[in-house]
Amino acid sequence: MLHASLAGHPPRITFTNDFHELVRGDLAPGRTVTLRYDPLRIVPKNENYTFGDPDQPIMAHVIFRPGEPATTLILLSPSGMLESPDIDTTGAGDMLRAEFVIPENAAEVMMWFTYASPVSGMHRDDDEARNFHFGFVSRQIKVLSATVVDSPNGDAGIFALSVVTVAAVGRVIVRFVGVNDPAAPKTELDLRRTGRNENDWPEWELTDAAVPRGAILRFKMYYWIGSIRYKDDNNGLYYLAPQPAPEHVPAPPMDLARAARAWN
Numbered sequence: 001m002l003h004a005s006l007a008g009h010p011p012r013i014t015f016t017n018d019f020h021e022l023v024r025g026d027l028a029p030g031r032t033v034t035l036r037y038d039p040l041r042i043v044p045k046n047e048n049y050t051f052g053d054p055d056q057p058i059m060a061h062v063i064f065r066p067g068e069p070a071t072t073l074i075l076l077s078p079s080g081m082l083e084s085p086d087i088d089t090t091g092a093g094d095m096l097r098a099e100f101v102i103p104e105n106a107a108e109v110m111m112w113f114t115y116a117s118p119v120s121g122m123h124r125d126d127d128e129a130r131n132f133h134f135g136f137v138s139r140q141i142k143v144l145s146a147t148v149v150d151s152p153n154g155d156a157g158i159f160a161l162s163v164v165t166v167a168a169v170g171r172v173i174v175r176f177v178g179v180n181d182p183a184a185p186k187t188e189l190d191l192r193r194t195g196r197n198e199n200d201w202p203e204w205e206l207t208d209a210a211v212p213r214g215a216i217l218r219f220k221m222y223y224w225i226g227s228i229r230y231k232d233d234n235n236g237l238y239y240l241a242p243q244p245a246p247e248h249v250p251a252p253p254m255d256l257a258r259a260a261r262a263w264n
Contacts, residue, residue, distance in 0.1 A: 002143040002243065005235045010034065013134065014091040015113075015125075017041055021132055022091060024235050028136045029106045035060060036095040037075050040087070042115045042125045051085040051094060052077025058115045060098055064106035073098040075113075108228065109134040135230030141165045141172070141223055144203075146241035148215050159209040159217060159241060163191065164201040168225045172204045176219035176241075181212060217241045 011025035011033045017040035027033065039058055043049045049056060054076075061070040075096035086093035102109060110133050112126035126132070144162040151158050161174055172191040178184030191204035211217065218240060220233035252260075 002146060002239060004138060005237045007138060012036065013109075014095070015041060016089055016091040017087070018089045020091075021134075022236055023134060023137075023231075026138050027102070027109065027134060028139055029102050029104045032099055032101050033109070035073070035075070035098045035100065036091060037097075037113065038087075038091065038093075038095055039075075039115075042113055042123050044117065044120055044123070047117060047119050051082040052079070052096065053081055056115075056118065058096060058113060061112050061114065062100055063110045064103050064108065066107070071100060073100060106136075108136070108225075108230075133228050133230065135223075135225065135228075137230070137232045139166070140169065140225070140230070141221065141232050142201075143221075143239060146217075146219070146239055146243065148211060148217060148242050150213060151210070155213065157211045157213045157215050159206060159211050159215075161191065161206040161209075161219070161241065163204050163221065164197050164199075165204060165223060166225075167200075167202060169202065169223050170226070171224040173222050174206060174219050175222070176217045178212065178215045179218045179240075180214075180216045184212075184215075 007026055009025040011023070011027040011031050013033060014022040014024070014036040015038060016022065017038040019041065037058065037060065039049065039051065042058060058075045060073040060075055062073065063070050075098050077094070077096055079094065082094060110131050112124060112131045115123045117123060142164050144164060146161050148157045148159055159176065163172060165172060173188055174191060175186060175188045177186045187209070189206060189209055191206045194203045194205050197203055218238045220231065220238050222229055222231055
């Protein structure tokens, strides 16, 4: 089984001003989530707005189970009001923040944002009325193996991918691109459900995806629970196939080891 990056790390969701939503850490029930949001996503460009102004608040609305009322959070500036905030499209600059705890019985994290402009009225940032949905990846999907093998006649490669999911998942796709071939197109394919593992998790496989011989692939996955699509991009680092060989650091020369012992 492939180990996910940042497993066990505190979860964080960042909404950047170029309209990306970045999940880092282990988003799961019982965890405290740091929410980071760039107001340039929702404040009209031609309106005056001071970063972190409490009189012009931006609100986050979060729902954890269908039919439940939303939890409303005020996004605040940790540094107070800023006339010249550090603007960064990757989310590394100044961001409004809030924290919330995911209940143990949560089914997902669904959210949207609102801003009541004193000039132009109410604005929403809600993924074009779909709202933003985040699943609990570490508890819902796991990569068992990912590799590239030679085809039977040896003139091409085959991308072989195996994952398991919780029973509620109804579809899994993989999106991949060759990192050692600049001209390689992005490809998206469905995995086929094949059975269940020893823990009764459904198994899904991709076994016939033709790729160039010797290809190194970078991939992420999407999976559906009901009509909602969730993403597993390995905390933004993506997965690799085949997996790189583990690094082996050679032992220090005996003379160096003896010198170190003598120094101590």
